Amino acid sequence: MKDVLVIGAGGVSSVAVHKMAKNPDLFGKITLASRRKFKCDAIAQSVKERYGVTIDTAEVDADDVDATAALIERVRPALLVNLALPYQDLNLMEACLKTGTHYLDTANYEPRDEARFQYSWQWDYHERFKQAGLMALLGSGFDPGVTSVFAGHIKKHLLDRIDVLDILDCNGGDHGQHFATNFNPEINIREITAAARHYENGEWVETPALSTRQVFQFDQVGTKNMYLMYHEELESLAKFYPEIKRIRFWMTFGDQYLTHLRVLQNVGLTSIEPVMYEGREIVPLQFLKAVLPEPSTLGTTTKGKTNIGDIATGVKDGVEKTVYVYNICDHEEAFAETGNQAVSYTTGVPAMIGAALMLNGTWQGEGVFNIEQLDPDPFMDMLNAHGLPWQVHELDGPLKF
Ligand code: NDP
Numbered sequence: 001m002k003d004v005l006v007i008g009a010g011g012v013s014s015v016a017v018h019k020m021a022k023n024p025d026l027f028g029k030i031t032l033a034s035r036r037k038f039k040c041d042a043i044a045q046s047v048k049e050r051y052g053v054t055i056d057t058a059e060v061d062a063d064d065v066d067a068t069a070a071l072i073e074r075v076r077p078a079l080l081v082n083l084a085l086p087y088q089d090l091n092l093m094e095a096c097l098k099t100g101t102h103y104l105d106t107a108n109y110e111p112r113d114e115a116r117f118q119y120s121w122q123w124d125y126h127e128r129f130k131q132a133g134l135m136a137l138l139g140s141g142f143d144p145g146v147t148s149v150f151a152g153h154i155k156k157h158l159l160d161r162i163d164v165l166d167i168l169d170c171n172g173g174d175h176g177q178h179f180a181t182n183f184n185p186e187i188n189i190r191e192i193t194a195a196a197r198h199y200e201n202g203e204w205v206e207t208p209a210l211s212t213r214q215v216f217q218f219d220q221v222g223t224k225n226m227y228l229m230y231h232e233e234l235e236s237l238a239k240f241y242p243e244i245k246r247i248r249f250w251m252t253f254g255d256q257y258l259t260h261l262r263v264l265q266n267v268g269l270t271s272i273e274p275v276m277y278e279g280r281e282i283v284p285l286q287f288l289k290a291v292l293p294e295p296s297t298l299g300t301t302t303k304g305k306t307n308i309g310d311i312a313t314g315v316k317d318g319v320e321k322t323v324y325v326y327n328i329c330d331h332e333e334a335f336a337e338t339g340n341q342a343v344s345y346t347t348g349v350p351a352m353i354g355a356a357l358m359l360n361g362t363w364q365g366e367g368v369f370n371i372e373q374l375d376p377d378p379f380m381d382m383l384n385a386h387g388l389p390w391q392v393h394e395l396d397g398p399l400k401f
Contacts, residue, residue: 086108167248198228
């Protein structure tokens, strides 16, 4: 059975659903449900116009386990694809356990009242999924997701041993707005304003947010400032690839973005501590999200490319070697195909691929799995076939920073 239930109707979901509909050999009936049904209906209409495929839509509060379980019982999908927000992860996993349904997501759980994302809460579900004979696949987006699969590919085909790994995430796109985030603003700003952390010799090294900067020349994008950050795949890569001595994550930000962010922080608008406003409690960051452009609306104006990949130094046949695996994605091409910009595209396509590999049984397991635990080859093949081609280059030597 290849029927799928997708939860959440933002930019990432829109791409994943368009790609699923475009591949009827991989997916059966597609049902899209979210907090507000009209968002699902808009995606369904676009899918119908582009590919002539009808998808079902529904309204559900994914924070409500019973309501989600009732929807699953009605739809009877083989797989639930969670493209709502990290806050919903545990409740959706509960609903899957309640109904005997496989699970996939792209972002790890984060409590609403604390800007702290970590896998342990979801890893704690391993035994329950195993007992139920179900599979939960965590982190099937780009980063985490493709970046972890790239590490798996490097380990399987390019190096005998990885010593150091750097993940470089560059968005060279320009949306023409003074300030906007490319995916959910609340989740994005919580991530960027958190302290930086990287993994080195078995320890986590913490540095102030956005305090370590390097300059890097990105293929087809140009020279950009990139900043050391904590990112969720560092936690799972450190666990599942214990041989790697140092793992770091870098993301590019323009000066205009950082200036706006600093001002918003200074005036308290990025805080998640509730404040009283006109007699009711509001969370400043949630208010800020409400006044910022919706990421799904940025596609019409965004130009430029993303370039995201892994640089690994290690040993091959007894000789030190450095390799760079990356994908370049064009915002305008992504928009022409799915009506969404490249940040949604680079996340939605891997979500579709992970779902397809689970549905056709290529990736199987009982329990909770991070994507780097699975065979990278079929996923890498599908990236090339479904719009995210990758390339491999050997570098002259390790990164000099
Ligand atoms: P959006 O905010 O655009 O979309 C989220 C969707 O979830 C919205 O449609 C929203 O509803 C819906 N939603 C929120 N709360 C609930 C709820 N309680 N019940 C049902 N639906 C709900 O986010 P994005 O599309 O940009 O991102 C989606 C996910 O992808 C996020 O978890 C994000 O962290 C992750 N992501 C992962 C990346 C990766 O590379 N791994 C990169 C980028 C994003 P409504 O429309 O009504 O607000």
